[in-house]
Amino acid sequence: MGTTAHSLDDIETPSLVLDVTRMERNIDRLTRRLTSFGVSFRPHVKTAKSIDVVERLLGDRAGPITVSTLQEAEYFAGCGITDMTYAVGLAPGRIARVQALNARGMNLSVLIDSPEQARALVAAAHSTRGTPGVLIEIDCDGHRGGVRPDDPQLLAIAAVLRSGGVDLRGVLTHAGESYSCRGGMGLPQAAEAERVAAVSAAERLRAAGHEAPVVSVGSTPTAHFAQDLSGVTEVRAGVFVFFDLVMHGIGVCAIDDIALSVLATVIGHRTEKGWLLIDAGWMALSRDRGTARHPVDQGYGVVCDVEGRPVGDLIVSDASQEHGIVSVRPGSGSRLPDLPIGTRVRILPNHACATGAQHDCYHVVRPGSRELFATWPRMRGW
Amino acid sequence: MGTTAHSLDDIETPSLVLDVTRMERNIDRLTRRLTSFGVSFRPHVKTAKSIDVVERLLGDRAGPITVSTLQEAEYFAGCGITDMTYAVGLAPGRIARVQALNARGMNLSVLIDSPEQARALVAAAHSTRGTPGVLIEIDCDGHRGGVRPDDPQLLAIAAVLRSGGVDLRGVLTHAGESYSCRGGMGLPQAAEAERVAAVSAAERLRAAGHEAPVVSVGSTPTAHFAQDLSGVTEVRAGVFVFFDLVMHGIGVCAIDDIALSVLATVIGHRTEKGWLLIDAGWMALSRDRGTARHPVDQGYGVVCDVEGRPVGDLIVSDASQEHGIVSVRPGSGSRLPDLPIGTRVRILPNHACATGAQHDCYHVVRPGSRELFATWPRMRGW
Numbered sequence: 001m002g003t004t005a006h007s008l009d010d011i012e013t014p015s016l017v018l019d020v021t022r023m024e025r026n027i028d029r030l031t032r033r034l035t036s037f038g039v040s041f042r043p044h045v046k047t048a049k050s051i052d053v054v055e056r057l058l059g060d061r062a063g064p065i066t067v068s069t070l071q072e073a074e075y076f077a078g079c080g081i082t083d084m085t086y087a088v089g090l091a092p093g094r095i096a097r098v099q100a101l102n103a104r105g106m107n108l109s110v111l112i113d114s115p116e117q118a119r120a121l122v123a124a125a126h127s128t129r130g131t132p133g134v135l136i137e138i139d140c141d142g143h144r145g146g147v148r149p150d151d152p153q154l155l156a157i158a159a160v161l162r163s164g165g166v167d168l169r170g171v172l173t174h175a176g177e178s179y180s181c182r183g184g185m186g187l188p189q190a191a192e193a194e195r196v197a198a199v200s201a202a203e204r205l206r207a208a209g210h211e212a213p214v215v216s217v218g219s220t221p222t223a224h225f226a227q228d229l230s231g232v233t234e235v236r237a238g239v240f241v242f243f244d245l246v247m248h249g250i251g252v253c254a255i256d257d258i259a260l261s262v263l264a265t266v267i268g269h270r271t272e273k274g275w276l277l278i279d280a281g282w283m284a285l286s287r288d289r290g291t292a293r294h295p296v297d298q299g300y301g302v303v304c305d306v307e308g309r310p311v312g313d314l315i316v317s318d319a320s321q322e323h324g325i326v327s328v329r330p331g332s333g334s335r336l337p338d339l340p341i342g343t344r345v346r347i348l349p350n351h352a353c354a355t356g357a358q359h360d361c362y363h364v365v366r367p368g369s370r371e372l373f374a375t376w377p378r379m380r381g382w
Numbered sequence: 383m384g385t386t387a388h389s390l391d392d393i394e395t396p397s398l399v400l401d402v403t404r405m406e407r408n409i410d411r412l413t414r415r416l417t418s419f420g421v422s423f424r425p426h427v428k429t430a431k432s433i434d435v436v437e438r439l440l441g442d443r444a445g446p447i448t449v450s451t452l453q454e455a456e457y458f459a460g461c462g463i464t465d466m467t468y469a470v471g472l473a474p475g476r477i478a479r480v481q482a483l484n485a486r487g488m489n490l491s492v493l494i495d496s497p498e499q500a501r502a503l504v505a506a507a508h509s510t511r512g513t514p515g516v517l518i519e520i521d522c523d524g525h526r527g528g529v530r531p532d533d534p535q536l537l538a539i540a541a542v543l544r545s546g547g548v549d550l551r552g553v554l555t556h557a558g559e560s561y562s563c564r565g566g567m568g569l570p571q572a573a574e575a576e577r578v579a580a581v582s583a584a585e586r587l588r589a590a591g592h593e594a595p596v597v598s599v600g601s602t603p604t605a606h607f608a609q610d611l612s613g614v615t616e617v618r619a620g621v622f623v624f625f626d627l628v629m630h631g632i633g634v635c636a637i638d639d640i641a642l643s644v645l646a647t648v649i650g651h652r653t654e655k656g657w658l659l660i661d662a663g664w665m666a667l668s669r670d671r672g673t674a675r676h677p678v679d680q681g682y683g684v685v686c687d688v689e690g691r692p693v694g695d696l697i698v699s700d701a702s703q704e705h706g707i708v709s710v711r712p713g714s715g716s717r718l719p720d721l722p723i724g725t726r727v728r729i730l731p732n733h734a735c736a737t738g739a740q741h742d743c744y745h746v747v748r749p750g751s752r753e754l755f756a757t758w759p760r761m762r763g764w
Contacts, residue, residue, distance in 0.1 A: 012764050013473070013475075013764070014764055015764070046703055046704070068703055068704045069704060088649070088661065088704045088705065089649040089650045089659060089661075089705075090649070091395070091647045091648075091649050091661055091723070091724060092723065092724050093395075093647065093724060113650055114650065114651065114723060116722070116723045117723060120724075142655070144659065144702065144705055144707065145649075145650045145652065145659050145705065176702065265473045265475065266473075267470070267471040267472070267473050267527075268471045268495055268496065268527045269496065270527065273524070277471060277526065277527050279470065279471075279473055282670075282736065283739060284764070286669055287668055287669035287670045287671070287733075287736055288664075288669045289669070289671075320526065320558065321428055321450055321735055321736075322428070322450045322451060322470045323470065323471075323526055323527070325526065340498070341473070341474065341496060341498045341499060342473060342474050342475060342502075351669075353703055354664065354669055354703075357665060357740075358739075360762075360763060380742075381742060382394050382395070382396060382397070382666070
């Protein structure tokens with residue numbers, strides 16, 4: 001376009017907007033909370049996928065972080081981060097890529113939950129250096145992968161690693177079911193179940209003569225609601241940096257903690273239907289409808305003015321690829337406001353991880369301002 | 383890493399796989415159908431976002447195509463395509479960008495449905511060359527934007543354009559509600575309603591003394607089920623190039639017409655739950671759950687072997703960011719097959735437009751083969 005954009009009035013829409021003051025407040029709040037428990041914090045960078053955000057999390061430290069893909073590990077390694085946990089179950093075909101990172105001086109740990117994966121690591125350790133330290137995934141709530149703390153597989157995996165000289169670092173669990181809690185109800189219990197599962201698995205390993213120095217737990221909801229972290233050594237969380245409408249719906253944050261939004265332009269009116277049309281559809285907002293079964297269904301997102309203040313009771317009630325339909329929330333007493341064609345709005349997302357992934361950069365602002373003071377790139381891919 | 387991948391056994395997972403033979407068959411089928419009606423075909427490239435796919439649609443012609451963003455228009459202009467329709471309601475702030483393309487020799491038409499947009503075009507036409515030809519959006523089924531064929535706004539828009547010397551090209555409509563039909567039921571009717579709305583609007587314009595040479599209709603379902611296209615001059619469709627489980631669910635294609643899939647790796651087993659875990663979650667598959675309310679809910683996708691044949695009755699029943707949970711479809715008599723950790727599978731998507739957008743390139747294969755014969759880049763952004 002030839003000129004540099006200085007304001008949210010100038011950039012193309014749809015675009016991803018980050019309120020950095022809200023983000024810094026979210027980071028500060030959770031960091032203080034975890035410090036008060038005396039545990040270390042290993043933020044999950046799958047939400048942000050940006051070194052600029054990670055610098056706000058770590059200062060000048062070279063970790064620790066959690067990653068969800070080896071592409072993230074390679075990107076952050078290139079940015080100078082060395083202490084990383086790859087927290088998705090290891091495919092044996094990825095071991096060489098992990099070894100290559102560790103041979104370059106990274107300290108990248110991997111996650112497994114089966115003797116087959118342990119055997120693959122043992123086999124790889126015979127041939128090449130850089131074999132990673134290993135965390136065993138513990139299932140605390142039946143959500144996804146992992147072994148239950150009392151499963152015989154737990155000790156079988158540890159035995160395979162020991163027999164092959166591969167470093168067992170400890171255990172890792174994730175209370176994925178906590179995202180299904182509501183209004184804060186059940187979250188302290190989910191956090192305690194997560195802690196007990198991880199700590200008891202680590203104790204079982206230690207009782208069998210294994211070292212298990214790392215006891216890693218975490219999800220954004222449980223990190224904010226845990227009342228006791230005895231025995232835990234580190235907490236992971238990701239979406240808290242930005243928060244979103246799902247986290248608001250389950251009682252973890254306020255609307256004005258949400259730091260991420262999508263800037264959009266009004267492109268049409270269907271007054272007889274009670275609709276405005278905007279140029280942000282699911283390509284810009286993502287298809288995530290995480291609040292669909294919440295008591296308050298936020299559609300594809302909550303509509304704010306260009307400075308980030310919610311407008312009446314407007315939500316994006318439907319979306320196609322490049323169109324959003326904006327209407328008043330069902331049951332609201334509000335009326336559709338008069339927003340002329342060309343008006344800019346900001347949409348708060350259901351799920352920050354999914355919405356962020358639809359964009360290549362953050363347009364960074366301060367609260368209540370349209371002025372852009374930075375553009376931060378995002379990475380993607382596997 | 384470091385070597386060139388020649389096969390689906392070698393590339394990283396998750397990755398996007400395109401069966402080019404199925405794609406060519408899909409293109410050939412619709413092209414023949416529309417040729418038999420004597421209408422021209424203006425494929426929508428928002429699904430593919432790839433010049434390599436568009437070359438299979440157009441041969442060596444420089445159009446016509448339909449685009450959903452100006453980024454697409456600029457990308458395809460750079461590839462030598464000149465005849466384009468930008469089929470999302472025009473934000474006045476985008477007129478300069480459209481004019482810049484047309485001043486470079488493109489023939490990019492725009493879509494409007496209000497006198498305000500017409501006035502903005504008239505104002506821009508006074509100051510700068512390259513003002514686009516205009517199509518008026520007609521609402522045929524209450525799905526999204528547009529004016530009804532009998533709305534007084536239709537003639538008001540045309541009058542503003544004429545008074546300002548802006549070229550009215552004709553009308554455009556899209557039967558968006560056709561995606562909610564089932565099993566082919568209602569699709570011929572949706573196609574006829576789409577035709578009648580567009581043709582009657584064009585006739586109304588002509589009766590008022592306006593030229594309206596273009597009568598543009600289209601959606602993948604109606605393009606395949608129209609029985610009469612009298613008065614229509616061109617048809618648009620996009621997702622037909624790849625098809626997907628939504629199109630299968632509404633009766634527009636067979637499972638083995640679906641040309642797009644996501645290659646994934648088995649990373650874990652939860653046999654007691656009836657689950658396999660794969661490394662394709664919603665980041666690779668998209669959050670689209672378009673079959674959720676179909677008689678057959680396909681979850682996040684249908685599981686095939688690495689050569690593209692469906693495996694038992696397996697679907698991706700749940701997904702987190704980088705994990706998919708694979709299980710047997712509820713009510714099926716099938717048992718969970720023994721797929722060891724490391725096994726590669728291919729997942730057919732709910733919605734090809736959404737799943738494709740999560741990836742940066744196509745890994746191109748022939749049916750029943752693992753051999754890669756090309757990698758085609760995809761573009762993205764606005």
